[in-house]
Amino acid sequence: MQPSSVLVLKAVFSHYWRHGWQTLFLLVGLIAGVGLWSAVQIINQQARLSYEQADSLLGVQASYWIHSRTGKAIEVDDYIHLRRAGFRQIFPVVEAEVSTQQGQPISIIATDLFALPNNLLDSGEGDTASDWLSFVQPPYRAWVPRQLAEELELQPEDQLLLRDGRRFPPALIKSHSQQGRQVLMDIAAAFALLNRETFSYLVVGNIEADQLSQLESLLPDRLELIENQQHLDLQELTQSLHTHLSAMSLLSFAVGLFIVFNAVRFSLWYRRPTFMNLRLMGASSSLLLSAVLIETLLWSFVGAGAGIVVGLQIGKVLLPGLGASLHSLYDATVDTQLIWQFDTLLKAWGITLLGLLWALTWPLYQQLKRNSLPANLISRASLDERQSRHYLALSSLALIGVSIFLYPRIDDAISGFLLLGLLLFGAAWLLPTLLAFTLRLVSHLTADRQLIARWLIGDGWAQLPALRTAMMALLLAMTANLGVGTLVDSFRSAFVGWLEVRQSADIYLRSSKIDYDRLLDPQDSSTWLADSHRRIGVTSRWQGRQTLIRGVDTGAPDSLKLPLAQWSGITPEATLKQWQSEENTLLANEQVHYLAGLQLGETIQLQTDKGLIDYRVIGFFYDYGNPNFQFYLPYDEVVNYWTQYHSRGIALWLKKNDEATQLLAEKAMREAGAETGDWILQSQVRKLSLNIFERTFTITAAMNALTMIVAAIALLASLLAILQERLPQFAQWRALGVRSREQMMIIACPILIFVLVAWLLAIPLGAVLSWILIHKLNIVSFGWSMPMRWDMLPAIQLGGVILLVVAATLMLASWQLRRRMPNALAQLGELA
């Protein structure tokens, strides 16, 4: 009589009740993989949603901006003039960056809520009348998003103290739509705080074509109307960053999948007797297959559901950091409130199911094929193992071959990551063969040694099939760790060195009200000023990307040391001299070279107010973190050809960088029209820049660490599974008189050999990974290059960490072994 389907299901599922650890690891693998993957999905989705909203500001459609052509601020009278002419879709905005006492940069956005085109009464959610009244009336309120308030440890009504002693209005912990990480306040509050009476820009909401032409004709010459293309720009600029994140999340998912693969494989292995009994009782193999598929479906539900919950939590933790980076790098406002979308769950479920099926297919195929064969564990396993090792090695060689073929053809981030994926998996699949080769080598070297050495090797062969997958996961995690670590270190050292040269001035002053002649008057400034560099710029678009044409003093200290990545002269210095002396030459940032394909020595045409002018590119300079193009031209050239240039501030080198000289400089700046907050000291600039840098890589470091944890769990899961599987063997050993310490040594030595091989392979692989990340991916994605900085120390540290993980795992395993041994011995007696 064929057993009922329910009975079959019960029998198949009972495994998970009896083997809690197995269940736990399967769950951990699923949840970790899905969690990390979905966290990044959620973050990316959130960011993209925010970009789509970039054609609006604070929840209001922003079709155009009105900026001052000369970079100055916009006068209130100009705004009122436009409003009274009937342009009610125009509203004013003040944006400013200030920093806290601890040097954390805070963005302020201020507007007049009564002037917003859509009725302000509809725009707030959960706003109360008193919120609005307090917003517009002294002492005003600063609306601080919850996340930022937590970071700053701000309580409601606290007044945030700024670096220069000013204080924010009392805090209200809440956000308006699209506020992102900015602090929102009323314009009156911002004017009082920033001691200014002008707007940063005006926003033009929905506007009809005929109104637009009216507006254009009404605008005074000093103002210009710019179409809001931020939505498209942001999508393009941030594309690579999101691809990077997605790639990392897929890697985490893959590592999670290794655990699942292991767990599924063991769960099928353990249930062999069950399956056999069920077959003997008359259950058809299709019924068994269905039972296993139902099990898979259930796991996929549990894994995807729980994974999403974990993913949301991880996303919540990581999003603010990423939001801050996106804001500093690309001016993108990303809402810190996570938006949940149902299709994320569907996708998570889909990939979980696919992953599970993939993890299941091969072991199940083997299982069903073997169902009626006698259970000769080791010999059969070793035969299978050798065969699958060979398959893996062959696939590995194919993957590596494809990646070598792909390498010269990489032209975007996606193909770059495809290459990395192929290479990493190629290396991972080669690992079992390398491990086997090492065992053979060691066995060869110890051929004549004592029994115990030969036993160690023999046990290594027994452990290899079970540890294979865990080792591959470990290899992937270690490689990613080393590769990405090297990328970040290389970038940090390049960035810090670059900052030192680029920001060599002691004070940076930027204000629209400065009387430069007065500030630089040799008679007055001789006591404190060593050198200065006044810069101007024209913003335009070149090859579809935002471009800044800067007018710089070619003889200024920072121009003379401009760090060049490529130069046409004999030396960088000679090239800079040529730029100084030769007409119609310019320097461009690296982004122009890599993203627009411009080569050294090529001539480009720039649209000036006096027509098209040809310029020859004689050098490319490093310009880290800039998503836009930049051209450097001599100051006079820009003044001559562009009438509507605007000031980009002035850099001041002090005679002595001490407090007394700084005070003299401060006095002179104030007399020339500067106000507190208009200037920033070099040390602060650097601190700000480094803050932004560190924040940018927080998410990378977090993903790296999490992936490492997942790999460690994979290792632990495998070891515990081996113990479980080999318990009867160990009991036999014990019965033969092997002491528990000897036994642990026999188990530990092969593991250590395997880990050592994986670690040794991870080092060159990590180097290759970072090399590709730095020399290919970074360039095609962001358009800048840097020298790779390889350091053995992180690799050694990583080795140490892995050793600790192995030691901890072994200790846990040994404790388990001791706990179970009496029972196993008893069973041994029964068997006898």
Place this chain on the structure above:
Amino acid sequence: MKILLVFLYLVAPIAISADSFEILRNDVEGFAKVVPGKLFDFPADHGPHFDYRIEWWYLTANLKDQQGNQWGIQWTLFRNALSAKSSESGWSSNQLWMAHAAISAPDGHSFEQRFARGGIGQAGVNLDNQFEAWIDDWVWRSDGKSLFPAQLKFRIADRQVDMRLSSNADWVLHDDKGYSQKSEQGQASYYYSQPKIEIVGTINGQPLSGSAWLDREWSSQPLAQNQRGWDWFSLHLSDGNKLMLYRLRHEDGNHWLSGSWVDANGNLTPLSNDDIRLSEKNTRSIKIDDETEITLPLDWLIELPEMNRQFIVKPLYDQQWMETSFPYWEGVVLVEDESGMRVGEGYMELTGYQPP
């Protein structure tokens, strides 16, 4: 007669809730108080009175096109002080301006609401060289310091209103020489009107002319606790008489009624509770939006027993609802005598009615 409207906006810009009434009862400490015996000073009193909490310049007009079709316009500018300490200029000004405008055209009713902060020139009332009241591009600009003659320009969606206002009649100081009591507890406002304004101009180039009515009112004191809304009428009668009356609805049904009768020669007769009988003749439902309907008393019977007069007031058409922050009905009405003969026209305002 928009006190409550303004107050409600002020205290509950987001949602009208029971709580907003609570704030209504809050103190008005620090603001100037409305007391009897004020001597009005024109043109100075046409300008803003920043010491008082609320104030408005409120114009309605009944118009006819060349085909004889009935039209109506409403244009109101409100000033609100958000706090007692007056701060009139600059971004820190505590003055908030709001404006409502509506057009009742033969093809339907349209309206718009605007806000602007004071002190920055975006909205205000100015008496420096000539009278000017404005918010963005909506503007009432007189030729001199008095309110008339003047030009009124505003736009709602694609309708541009361009009107010339003129009047030589005397100002009507309501109730006790402009001291207009609103309850027995002493709530009051300063209230004067110009009911005899000739208005001529165009809406999108189409010539129109008719009679307009201006109300000026300012106060600091909120309504009494038991007043929940009002019904207000300003009527131009064909025989040259003008009638203004309102009813402040009390919860106990013991409503507060007041009004003014201005004869063709400009003689004013104040009307009090005993002089007015006001009754709802018909209620009908109108749609506020796709889902909500509201039932309003749209037909009225006004009786002035002392004067032996009776009027039936009906809307030109029912749908003249103002779905603004604080929604209300305001629109053109036609006046008939007891025999059903047309004897006038005017404006009616119904506030404080809630959808079911």
